[in-house]
Amino acid sequence: MKKKVLTVDDSRTIRNMLLVTLNNAGFETIQAEDGVEGLEVLENANPDVIVTDINMPRLDGFGFIEGVRRNEKYRAIPILVLTTESDAEKKNRARQAGATGWIVKPFDPTKLIDAIERVTA
Amino acid sequence: MDMNEIKEIFFQECEEQLAELESGLLKLNDGDRDPETVNAVFRAVHSIKGGAGAFGLDDLVSFAHVFETTLDCVRSNKLEPTPDVLKVMLKSADVLADLTNAARDGGSVDEARSRTLIRELEALAHGEAPAAAEAPAAKPVAAPHKAADPVMEKPPVNEEGFQPIPFSFGDFDEEPAAHYVPTCQVVFRPKKELYAKGNEAVLLLRDVSRIGEMSVYCDMDSLPPLDKMNPEEAYFSWKISVTTDKGEDGVRAVFEFAEWDCDLDIRTIEEDVAADAAEDEELPMQPVPFDLSMLDEAGPAADEEPAVESDAAAAVAAAETASKVAQAASRAAENAKAAASAAGAVQANQAGQTIRVDLDRVDRLINLVGELVINQAMLSQSVVENDNNGTSSINMGLEELQQLTREIQDSVMAIRAQPVKPVFQRMARTVREIADITGKSVRLITEGENTEVDKTVIDKLAEPLTHMIRNAVDHGLEMPEKREAAGKNPEGTVRLTAKHRSGRIVIELADDGAGINREKVRQKAIDNDLIAADANLSDEEIDNLIFHAGFSTADKVSDLSGRGVGMDVVKRSIQALGGRISISSKPGQGSVFTMSLPLTLAVLDGMVVTVAGQTLVVPLTAIVETLQPEASAIHSFGASQRLISIRNSFCPLVDVGRILNFRATQANPVEGVALLVESEGGGQRALMVDAIQGQRQVVIKSLEANYTHVPGIAAATILGDGRVALILDVDAVVAASRGQSLKQETSLAATG
Numbered sequence: 122m123k124k125k126v127l128t129v130d131d132s133r134t135i136r137n138m139l140l141v142t143l144n145n146a147g148f149e150t151i152q153a154e155d156g157v158e159g160l161e162v163l164e165n166a167n168p169d170v171i172v173t174d175i176n177m178p179r180l181d182g183f184g185f186i187e188g189v190r191r192n193e194k195y196r197a198i199p200i201l202v203l204t205t206e207s208d209a210e211k212k213n214r215a216r217q218a219g220a221t222g223w224i225v226k227p228f229d230p231t232k233l234i235d236a237i238e239r240v241t242a
Numbered sequence: 243m244d245m246n247e248i249k250e251i252f253f254q255e256c257e258e259q260l261a262e263l264e265s266g267l268l269k270l271n272d273g274d275r276d277p278e279t280v281n282a283v284f285r286a287v288h289s290i291k292g293g294a295g296a297f298g299l300d301d302l303v304s305f306a307h308v309f310e311t312t313l314d315c316v317r318s319n320k321l322e323p324t325p326d327v328l329k330v331m332l333k334s335a336d337v338l339a340d341l342t343n344a345a346r347d348g349g350s351v352d353e354a355r356s357r358t359l360i361r362e363l364e365a366l367a368h369g370e371a372p373a374a375a376e377a378p379a380a381k382p383v384a385a386p387h388k389a390a391d392p393v394m395e396k397p398p399v400n401e402e403g404f405q406p407i408p409f410s411f412g413d414f415d416e417e418p419a420a421h422y423v424p425t426c427q428v429v430f431r432p433k434k435e436l437y438a439k440g441n442e443a444v445l446l447l448r449d450v451s452r453i454g455e456m457s458v459y460c461d462m463d464s465l466p467p468l469d470k471m472n473p474e475e476a477y478f479s480w481k482i483s484v485t486t487d488k489g490e491d492g493v494r495a496v497f498e499f500a501e502w503d504c505d506l507d508i509r510t511i512e513e514d515v516a517a518d519a520a521e522d523e524e525l526p527m528q529p530v531p532f533d534l535s536m537l538d539e540a541g542p543a544a545d546e547e548p549a550v551e552s553d554a555a556a557a558v559a560a561a562e563t564a565s566k567v568a569q570a571a572s573r574a575a576e577n578a579k580a581a582a583s584a585a586g587a588v589q590a591n592q593a594g595q596t597i598r599v600d601l602d603r604v605d606r607l608i609n610l611v612g613e614l615v616i617n618q619a620m621l622s623q624s625v626v627e628n629d630n631n632g633t634s635s636i637n638m639g640l641e642e643l644q645q646l647t648r649e650i651q652d653s654v655m656a657i658r659a660q661p662v663k664p665v666f667q668r669m670a671r672t673v674r675e676i677a678d679i680t681g682k683s684v685r686l687i688t689e690g691e692n693t694e695v696d697k698t699v700i701d702k703l704a705e706p707l708t709h710m711i712r713n714a715v716d717h718g719l720e721m722p723e724k725r726e727a728a729g730k731n732p733e734g735t736v737r738l739t740a741k742h743r744s745g746r747i748v749i750e751l752a753d754d755g756a757g758i759n760r761e762k763v764r765q766k767a768i769d770n771d772l773i774a775a776d777a778n779l780s781d782e783e784i785d786n787l788i789f790h791a792g793f794s795t796a797d798k799v800s801d802l803s804g805r806g807v808g809m810d811v812v813k814r815s816i817q818a819l820g821g822r823i824s825i826s827s828k829p830g831q832g833s834v835f836t837m838s839l840p841l842t843l844a845v846l847d848g849m850v851v852t853v854a855g856q857t858l859v860v861p862l863t864a865i866v867e868t869l870q871p872e873a874s875a876i877h878s879f880g881a882s883q884r885l886i887s888i889r890n891s892f893c894p895l896v897d898v899g900r901i902l903n904f905r906a907t908q909a910n911p912v913e914g915v916a917l918l919v920e921s922e923g924g925g926q927r928a929l930m931v932d933a934i935q936g937q938r939q940v941v942i943k944s945l946e947a948n949y950t951h952v953p954g955i956a957a958a959t960i961l962g963d964g965r966v967a968l969i970l971d972v973d974a975v976v977a978a979s980r981g982q983s984l985k986q987e988t989s990l991a992a993t994g
Contacts, residue, residue: 131285134252134293141248176288178281190438199440221440222499227295227303239449240440240499 123149124241127168129159129185130203131177135228139172142230148237156180160188163195170241171200172224172233175211183218190219199240203228252293256342257664259286263335264667271328277317284313290338299345302338305356309334312363321366330362336671423454423485426493429507431479436503438474447480449496454486479505601697604657608844611647611654612941615845618647619938619962648939655842659694662740662749665704666691669738672708676715683722683733684715690740695747696842702819703749703839706812710751710835711736713809718755718833728830730754746821746863747841752834758827760784785825785833789813817973819843820861820956822920848940848969849917850961851931854904857967858931859940859959864972866918866926868934871895871911882908886916886928893918896979897930898970902954919972927976938962942969954978 126148128139136152143150151166153159155177163171171189175182182202190196199221204211212223224236266283269276291306312331315321323331337359340351428450432443450456459481466477486492490510497506622640666688677684695703719725719734726732739750760781767773767787779787788809816823821839840846840863848859849868869888876895877885884895895916899905909930916928940959945952945968956971 132289132292133255134248134289134296137248137251138296141244174292176285178285197437197440199442216439216502219439226292227298228292240442240445242442242445 123147124170124237125149125151125166125168126170126172126237127151127153127159127163127166128172129153129156129177129182130172130174131155132174135174135203138228138230139233142233146230146234156182156185156188159185160192163189163192168198170237171198172203172237173200174203175215183214186215186218186220201236201240249297252297253342253346255293256290259289260335260339260342261664261667262286263338264332264670267328267332267335268670270323271325271332275323280313280317280323284310284317287313287338290342294345297345301351302341302345305334305338305341305360308360308363308367309338312367315367327366330359330366332671332674334359334363336674339671423487424489424510425483425485426490427509427511428482428484428493429479429505430482430497431505432476432500433503433505434474434476436500437476439503441500441503443478443480446496446500447482450482450484450493453488453492453496454484456482456484458482599657604654608654608658611651612844612943615647615651615939615941616960616962618643620964623962651845651939655696655844656694658697658842658844660697660700661692661694662700662703662747663691665700665707666738666740668704669707669711672711673715673736676712680716681721682715682719684719685733685735686711687735687737688739689737693740693742693747694841695740695839696844698843699747699819699839699841702815706815706837707738707749707751709812710809711738714751714753714755714833714835718753720756742841743838746838749837749839750834751837752832754832757829757831757833758785758788758825760829763787782826785827788825789823820846820863843942845939845941846969847937848959849937850935850940850967851915851917852933852935853902853931854899854909856904857935857961857965858898859967859969860917860919860929860931861956861969861972862937864919866920869916869918869928871914871916871928873912876911884908884911886911888918888928893926893928894979895928895930896975898975899930899932901975901978919976927979929972929975940967940969 124147126143128136128143128150129152130136130139131154136154140150140152151162151168153162156173157179159171159173160180173182173185177185180188186200186202189198189200200219202212202215202220202223203226204215204223215223221240222236224233263283263286266279266286269279270283287306287310291303291310294302294306309331312321312334316323316327321327333355337351337356341356343349344351430443430446432441436443447456447458450458461479461481462477464477464479465471471477484493488495490508493508494501494506497504500506622644625636625640669688670686673684673686676682714736715734719736720728720730722732725734735754737750737752739752741748763784764773764779764787767784767790768775768777770790772787772790773779789812790808790810813823816837816839819839820843821837823835823837825833825835827833846859847862849862849865851858851860871886875887877887877892879885879894885892886895887893895911897908897911900908909932911930914930914932915934916930918926918928920926940961942957943959945955945958952968954971954974955968956974957969958966959969961967
């Protein structure tokens, strides 16, 4: 069965890159544009893993991760954070919020797939 | 979708982000201190940086990074967004736009300027005030070559003290000398937080097994009896022995995501010891009750608080980051508050759902609807012609069809309608640049940015508008000292307004400068042989002289507006859009330029007339009134000129058939109809046509693709009966009547 990935990113460019990369790697992909939409989509999506950006309007990545971890049904889902230049402070905050791991930008398809493989069965 | 398409999307997105960035900065400039505004500005730059990084656009990334760092200081209230700071930021936004364009179109950027700004931004990020009297040293001189070296030399340090550390995997190569493959002994004891964050011990063990030969022992000693067991607690730990050429660091890399939430001890052991250890571990490797489903149950730990605490503790352990974490936490709280307060507004904005459509598709639809309109008209006509006692149901159906067609047409046109906002925003930059260069202090006020108009009109509006803005600042506004001496605010104001008025869009550009110096204009016109030295001109006529070709009142040709492009070019481009431009000026109080443009270039309301057996369409917007001339009102003037008197004023009579060479001699005015039209420059002319057929909306079909430009004819259309009718270029006809006749190729067969 195809693994399902939920991506949350406000940048159309990055969303498209994620979509192409994930589809090429044989994942099923669902996308949301910010944290609020991410939480909405999550309810019926039942993804295997979530990839989220940090800087987003309405609800940022930290808030989104906390929201997922509060959700009885999805709290154990692996969440990967897209961060820039291995920014230690952001990584730290993402971890506190409950992120499983991170992918360092600039966006690299290999790194992305690799990280997803690491946190999913 | 391939990478090129995504790149195209990226540049589209950049446009949007740059617009967002600029409007945000302008809001801040106006004193808006809403944290969400700052966040939006930060996000815009951040997004551009993120995408640029993915495409390897290094120049863009490095500049965006410096910019972002400084914006982050504003976001965290370390830097007060004073007007001076914002000035630097607005300029940076301009450079960012230049870099984006250069990345897309391969053009060059002004590197001196971007380097200066990088320095200024870095200075701001380090808490230095911007130089008060900034010399406009960064004159935009396009660098001839795009230099190979990136704009930024050293990696910048952001306010967290974060600095990218060069990291090399070369270290790994040193370790495995010869064929020695080290064995690592790992003790891995997950905390419950590890599971709470979605990590999974089984997966980590799987990954360890992938880097080398692994044996594993699960320690379940701390597992309590079932009734005492907390399903969210972590009770297991593992002892792993792995032989891998990736060494200790390779093993540690596997635990990269998990190392904060577990006790992890990794050590390399000697080969022989490793062998012993491996043997020792053979025994405990016996099947142990190791239920994976139970592990899954244990995984999701709900309570977050311990997680946060322990993580915070870890952060403290990480020594110097501690205080930064506190800062981060307080900032998070702030952000959350800001997000909450702004949520309403943002949601309101997002209520209007949009989709993105390729312009070609819309254009195809518009073309089809145009055909539909023509077809519907033809159908109506043939029903009327063939069935004079037509049943009422057919007629009613036709009427409904007509109404629907009209509605479809309007809706399709609405798809192409876009707010003028992007063009207005571009003007803000133009004002900044020229204010910098001229040393004038200028404030641009825009109103009615959301006024919508057809996209083609918008696209073609930018150039004339830019030129007019330059003129307004360069020639219109006085130097600050002069303004102060005249008792005005030293800061000049340029006001750009858009509004809808009777089916057209009216754009006004007003400055509060000195107004037109009529004496000077008049003298210049005489010097340039535009008018006779003794010509008696009204103020309005003098003002309109500035639209004449080759006219410039500036004593010295300045950098910006003196590019050999005069207001005549502006006027021509506005006319090419089917628009009109006029000026009104008050000495000492400033000038107002008013442009009136059609909302769309695809259809127009026209009056269908007959001239010498040909059917022509005259744009309704040009017509002031129509009248039936009486013989007593016609007066001859000179050899062939005739005037018509209308309510005690005389107006030149222009025979359209003669001008277009449809006939060799002038028609008798009394037998025809006169269309009173307003021509450029304020004067009126009476156009003579033979008869009026009616008034209708016609679909404009350009002739230029097939016939090049036809003087006197703006375009063509297809009428209901299938015939082609030419659309009259009123201004060209009026100009031709003034003396210079249209070129010979004018006489074209008008029927198709």
